[in-house]
Every structure is written in structure tokens, then in C-alpha cells.
Amino acid sequence: MTYRRTVRVIYPVSQGHIVLRCGEEGEICLKADKIRDDGNGFTFSVESERPYIYCQPCLVKTDLEHASEGGRSLVVLTDLGPRDIYPHFMSDDQGSITDPLEIRSSIMDRSHIVRVYLPPGYGDNLLKHYPVIYMHDGKNLFFPQDAFLGKDWGLSGTLDMLNAMNAVDKVIAVGIYSGDRDRDYTLRHGWIVEIPHAARGSASANEENSG
Secondary structure, three states, X not given: OOEEEEEEEEOOOOOOEEEEEEOOOOOEEEOOOEEOOOOOEXXXXXXXXXXXXXXXXXXXXXXXXXXXXXXXXEEEOOOOOOEEEOOOOOOOOOOEEOOOEEEEEOOOOEEEEEEEEEOOOOOOOOOOOOOXXXXXXXXXXXXXXXXXXXXXXXXXXXXXXXXXXXXXXXXEEEEEXXXXXXXXXXXXXXXXXXXXXXXXXXXXXXHHHHO
């Protein structure tokens, strides 16, 4: 049985074109069946006698082939719909972490400190849209010098490992530093303000009926 699927490679090509290397050792070189009008999308038809195949986009410039960073991507051929790949060629295969950023909150009437993990290729392939994870205890996520008792949670290393395995879709992670933990995490201060008026009215009516 032969399995088939469409693979779309999206990358802002300024010079050259994209080919797709497939197989255990990249021995199969596919040319695009279709190129998007803006020149930044390349559609390939892949097939294999197995229900999966490994693929790696390569950028060809003046007959020189540059493999994308991050290794080969696993394409499951039994899934429905096209498989989109957003490669990067001009950046490291590890993510980066911003300096602490101060963001003012009008709701809490104070500033928050955050650090942001940016995945590999974030600055290279600007056509990629990333899901975002927001995490509490931001000071514990990345650096031991910031973390409680000097033990960070190793988030950036974990995400880099998953990215290298192409095991998950790349994400942006926002670590939010806590200010007053009791205020920020236990909702003991002013939480009733956040409940919609309708819900408060319903809760009040239920309390009166039960009383």
C-alpha cells in the first residue's frame, strides 16, 4: 500500500527556491508541484509505503543547497489535510530568552515583570504564527539565579529538546513574575469585581432562597 499526503513549506524566500528532501537519509529530492503567487509557499506531494516519512526543506541558491535548521520533520501520511512546515535557515537551533520586560496592568493597577522564550527561527521565518503559553512563577522558569532556592524549572531546555525532536509545534512561552503571591494567586483581594453582574445576581438569589 502506498500512502500519500501534501506537504506545504512556507518560508519568505528572497533568492532561490525550496526543495524537499525525504527518506531516512534525505535521498529523495522533490521539486515543488506548485509555488504560491508571492513565492513564499511551496507545495509538494509525498508518498511512502510506510504510514510516515521524514522530510527536510532545503533552500537552493545558485545551485548550492542549504538544509533547514532543526533536522527532519516527521510527516504522518495517514493524517488528513496538508502538513505545513515553517523552516528556518538563518538562526540557531535553540530558542532565546528576553531580558525582564515591565508591562503595566490597568486592571491590577501595577506593573508586571515578564520574560519571554522565543523559539528557534522566530526572527528568521516571519510567516509563522506561534501559539503562546502563559506561565506563572516566571522567575522560576529559566535561570537559577532568579529561581527560588536557586533551582529553575528548565523550561527553555525542555522546549529546545522538544523542538529538536520536532515533537511539538513551536511555542512562545511568557513567564509572569509574581509580585504579592497571596494577592496574585489566591484571589482573596477584589476577586468579586471580576464576576459579571448577572452571575453575582444569580448567586445572591440562590443564597436568599437557600436561607
